[in-house]
Every structure is written in C-alpha cells, then in structure tokens.
Amino acid sequence: MRDAIVTASVPEAGFAITAAVTTGLVRETQRRHGLSPTATAAAGRLITGAALLGAGLKDTLRISLQAAGDGPLQRVAAEAWLTASGRIGARAYVKAPRADLPLNAAGKFDVAGAIGSGTLHVTKAYEEGQPYSGVVPLQSGEIAEDLAFYLLTSEQIPSAVALGVLADPSGVVAAGGVIAQVLPDADEKAIAMLERRALELPPITTLISNGADAHELIKYFAGEADVRSERVIEVGFACLCTRERVETALAGLGADELLKMSRERPRTDATCEFCKNVYVFSSAELAELVTLLKKA
Numbered sequence: 001m002r003d004a005i006v007t008a009s010v011p012e013a014g015f016a017i018t019a020a021v022t023t024g025l026v027r028e029t030q031r032r033h034g035l036s037p038t039a040t041a042a043a044g045r046l047i048t049g050a051a052l053l054g055a056g057l058k059d060t061l062r063i064s065l066q067a068a069g070d071g072p073l074q075r076v077a078a079e080a081w082l083t084a085s086g087r088i089g090a091r092a093y094v095k096a097p098r099a100d101l102p103l104n105a106a107g108k109f110d111v112a113g114a115i116g117s118g119t120l121h122v123t124k125a126y127e128e129g130q131p132y133s134g135v136v137p138l139q140s141g142e143i144a145e146d147l148a149f150y151l152l153t154s155e156q157i158p159s160a161v162a163l164g165v166l167a168d169p170s171g172v173v174a175a176g177g178v179i180a181q182v183l184p185d186a187d188e189k190a191i192a193m194l195e196r197r198a199l200e201l202p203p204i205t206t207l208i209s210n211g212a213d214a215h216e217l218i219k220y221f222a223g224e225a226d227v228r229s230e231r232v233i234e235v236g237f238a239c240l241c242t243r244e245r246v247e248t249a250l251a252g253l254g255a256d257e258l259l260k261m262s263r264e265r266p267r268t269d270a271t272c273e274f275c276k277n278v279y280v281f282s283s284a285e286l287a288e289l290v291t292l293l294k295k296a
Contacts, residue, residue, distance in 0.1 A: 005055045005233040006214035013225040014190025017180045018055050019217035022048045026175035028237040029092050032276045036100035041109035044165035045143040047078040047092040048177040051235050054080030054088045064123040071116025072099035089238030091274040112141035120146045158182045158191050160198035166205035174208035239275035246270045246279045255293045262286035
C-alpha cells in the first residue's frame with residue numbers, strides 16, 4: 001500500500017481529520033538507523049505525527065518534534081516539511097537506536113518506558129523570521145497522547161490523536177495515524193463527538209494491516225457523518241542535508257580545531273544524524289576551509 005496523507009473536513013460533526021499511512025516511511029527510517037523494535041515504534045509514531053502536522057504547513061515552514069526523556073532511548077526527533085513539489089518530506093532519528101525493552105503488560109511496544117519522563121518540544125521554523133517553539137511535559141511517553149496534550153495546551157485546539165506501528169520479526173508491517181481537530185467556533189457537542197469517535201476507533205495498525213488506506217481511515221473516524229474536501233498528499237522519507245550545510249557545521253568548530261583535524265587524519269567523515277549519509281572531507285579540503293575562515 002502506497003504511503004499517503006489525506007486531509008478532510010466533517011463540518012456537520014464540527015471537526016477536521018488528517019489521516020496517513022506511513023508504513024514505507026517507517027520502514028525506511030528503521031532501515032537507515034538499524035532501530036531496535038521499541039525504537040522503531042517510538043520513531044515511527046513520532047515521524048507519523050510530524051507528517052500529519054506537516055500536511056497543514058505551507059510554503060517553507062518546517063515542523064520539528066522532539067521527545068526527550070530519562071528512558072533508554074534518551075531522545076527521539078522527527079521533522080516534516082512541505083516540499084516544492086507539494087509532497088511531504090519527513091525524517092527522524094533516535095539518540096540510542098539499539099536501546100530496547102520487553103513488551104509491556106498489554107503486549108505492546110513499551111514506548112512510554114523507553115522514552116521515560118521528560119518533555120515534548122515542538123518547533124515551527126520559517127525561512128524568514130524567528131521560529132516558534134513550544135514545550136510541554138510528556139503526559140505518557142506514548143507520543144499520541146503527548147501530541148494531543150500539546151495541541152490543546154499550546155495551540156488551544158482540542159484534538160484526538162492516534163498513532164501506531166505494527167512490527168514482527170520480518171520488519172514493519174503497518175504504520176499510520178489520525179489527527180482529528182475541532183473546527184473553529186465548534187460547540188461542546190463537537191468536542192464530545194470527537195472524544196467518542198476516538199474511543200470507538202479500532203487500532204490504526206489493525207485497520208491498515210487489513211488493507212485500509214488513508215481515505216478509509218478518515219471514513220472510520222467520521223462514521224456516518226459526511227466527509228468533504230478530501231485532499232491527498234504524498235509522503236516519504238527525505239533529508240535536508242547537503243555537503244554545503246555540512247561544511248557550514250564544520251566551520252562552526254573554528255579554524256584551530258579544523259586545522260588540528262586536517263593534520264591528524266587524512267580524511268574526516270561527517271555523518272548526517274537523520275539520514276546517515278556520510279560526507280567525506282580530505283585533509284586538504286579541511287585546510288582550504290580553514291583558509292576561507294581566516295579570510296572571512
């Protein structure tokens with residue numbers, strides 16, 4: 001099943017829905033980082049959440065999510081942005097990618113235990129102007145509940161969030177999510193309806209593994225209500241790293257450190273933490289960068 005995000009409104013019920021199938025996106029994230037099963041579930045939920053929120057972005061806005069806690073995973077980060085082609089690009093990484101925990105009492109991945117107590121950071125970055133950042137304490141570490149809490153407390157938008165990753169020894173079987181948000185000026189009935197539909201929704205990964213696409217996820221959530229204004233957006237793994245950006249990062253080390261590196265080793269490898277691409281710089285290239293820094 002092809003990864004995709006679908007956005008729609010359900011005006012008679014008073015809320016909007018964004019749904020996504022992200023199985024391929026999560027598989028690629030797991031492959032690039034060699035994630036443990038629990039780390040795959042954590043990163044998969046977060047990157048799916050970022051992609052869902054990214055569907056509402058415009059122009060060059062980028063959204064970044066970071067769940068940082070005292071659990072063995074330490075930090076999980078994900079970013080999503082709207083590309084020039086109108087596609088959602090997304091990427092993620094885990095600070096301790098091989099950290100793992102046994103399944104919890106419900107037989108599910110223990111994402112909450114792996115992240116632990118901490119904070120959820122949400123940043124919206126623009127090409128121009130200062131980025132907007134919000135920080136909330138993690139409510140459960142299960143990601144979905146934490147995103148819903150952020151949306152309610154920081155953006156004053158009552159929301160229902162469902163995120164899921166299903167995996168077996170062969171790899172990621174299904175991944176996806178739904179974010180439903182109360183429309184502006186909706187009444188208390190809309191909030192009650194939103195809460196009821198969230199409780200009635202079957203597990204996201206069960207629906208996806210049984211063949212549901214993003215359109216069908218929306219229909220499951222909307223129930224009998226009329227769904228309008230559906231828009232389909234492609235989503236896939238992407239990265240923003242370039243050799244030029246890596247050079248800028250190296251320059252930040254300062255001329256003295258770069259000169260030392262150029263003298264101590266014939267080559268320096270710089271690895272992108274998001275996509276794991278390796279950029280190789282010879283000692284001569286580092287020395288040239290030192291020269292440029294001293295001229296600046």
